[in-house]
Amino acid sequence: MNTSLAKHKKSSSRGLWFGGVGFTFIIALVGFGLSQIPGLDHVGQLACAIIIAVVYRQIWGYPEKFRTGIQFSAKRLLRLAIILFGLKLNIDVVFHQGLGLLARDVGTIVFSILLTMLLAKLFKANSSLSLLLGIGTGVCGAAAIAAVSPILKAKDEDTAIGAGIIALVGTIFAITYTILRPFLPLTDLQYGVWSGVGLHEIAHVALAGAPAGPNALAIALLAKLGRVFLLVPLSFILMYWMKRKNKVESDSDAKIEFPWFLIGFIIMSLFGSYVLGHLITVPTSVMNSISFFTSFILTMAMIGLGLNVSLKDLRTKALRPLLAMAITSVLLSVITYFTM
Numbered sequence: 001m002n003t004s005l006a007k008h009k010k011s012s013s014r015g016l017w018f019g020g021v022g023f024t025f026i027i028a029l030v031g032f033g034l035s036q037i038p039g040l041d042h043v044g045q046l047a048c049a050i051i052i053a054v055v056y057r058q059i060w061g062y063p064e065k066f067r068t069g070i071q072f073s074a075k076r077l078l079r080l081a082i083i084l085f086g087l088k089l090n091i092d093v094v095f096h097q098g099l100g101l102l103a104r105d106v107g108t109i110v111f112s113i114l115l116t117m118l119l120a121k122l123f124k125a126n127s128s129l130s131l132l133l134g135i136g137t138g139v140c141g142a143a144a145i146a147a148v149s150p151i152l153k154a155k156d157e158d159t160a161i162g163a164g165i166i167a168l169v170g171t172i173f174a175i176t177y178t179i180l181r182p183f184l185p186l187t188d189l190q191y192g193v194w195s196g197v198g199l200h201e202i203a204h205v206a207l208a209g210a211p212a213g214p215n216a217l218a219i220a221l222l223a224k225l226g227r228v229f230l231l232v233p234l235s236f237i238l239m240y241w242m243k244r245k246n247k248v249e250s251d252s253d254a255k256i257e258f259p260w261f262l263i264g265f266i267i268m269s270l271f272g273s274y275v276l277g278h279l280i281t282v283p284t285s286v287m288n289s290i291s292f293f294t295s296f297i298l299t300m301a302m303i304g305l306g307l308n309v310s311l312k313d314l315r316t317k318a319l320r321p322l323l324a325m326a327i328t329s330v331l332l333s334v335i336t337y338f339t340m
Helices: 002-035 045-060 064-088 091-097 099-123 127-138 141-152 156-183 188-198 202-212 214-229 231-248 260-274 284-306 311-317 319-338
Strands: none
Touching: 002 045, 002 064, 002 284, 045 156, 045 284, 064 141, 064 214, 064 260, 064 284, 091 099, 091 214, 091 260, 099 127, 099 188, 099 214, 099 319, 127 141, 127 156, 127 319, 141 156, 141 202, 141 231, 141 260, 141 284, 156 188, 156 202, 156 284, 156 319, 188 202, 188 214, 188 319, 202 214, 214 231, 231 260, 311 319
16 A cells, blocks of 8 residues: 555656656747747747746746756756757867957956956845856856856856846847947958857857858857857856855855766867767758757756746846946947957
């Protein structure tokens, strides 16, 4: 009888786990559908899905019975997405063609983080969320925020808010770049470098760079890949900083877990750079499918995090970090423009 009851509980638990993963899958699917609508296609699947998750939480609350499955999406699928994201980074191209751009990329990251944190202190904004936004602005948007969150021990709510903000603001900037392009005294290649160095995510760089032609888009993505590459050393710098911080704070016994998923990110980057297309030929359609799958599971993960967001907290916590990040983004665009 007890054995039968245990089996029933195990079966029920497994069903609820699948229900939680399925819950994030369905919202991600709805977000993808919305992102195909003209106008919302510029907003993107990630931002659409996070907004749905946040609205769901405010109306119906957190779906507690599906918590284990939702947390699996938020934690495990997030790490898998970061690992697969490594395929987008062609290290060989960065080393052979983008070394000159790396100095600009380093400057972008340092400027974005330091200025965002300086403004956050000035505005008395939430420091954790501001740091995530500074990193997202400087490196590669939501993917960077997702990668460093476990290292910084950021709250799920802050991670979701940061990813949503960076996706929406980055989209606005990308569209603004596209509108301004015909009126700017820049060559197509200069515009490509400006887009790659100044915009937030790879999708934003692609959106802004495409209208200037294939050569401009190629140099824009190359500049952006340099910033993605720098995510790895930045992560280890943050690990060192957190360890020092925990030693200084006597009341903190927290240990910083090694981000093993970043090793996976590096391995996939090396695999994509030196194996795919060299030793193994993979059709473009397959690579596009992997890219879509990566974006989709990252969206599922962010939904799991987005369900932790309270709009009341959003109003009180996010406005000042958003202002700090927006000012940083504007100044970053202006400075990189005048240094072309």
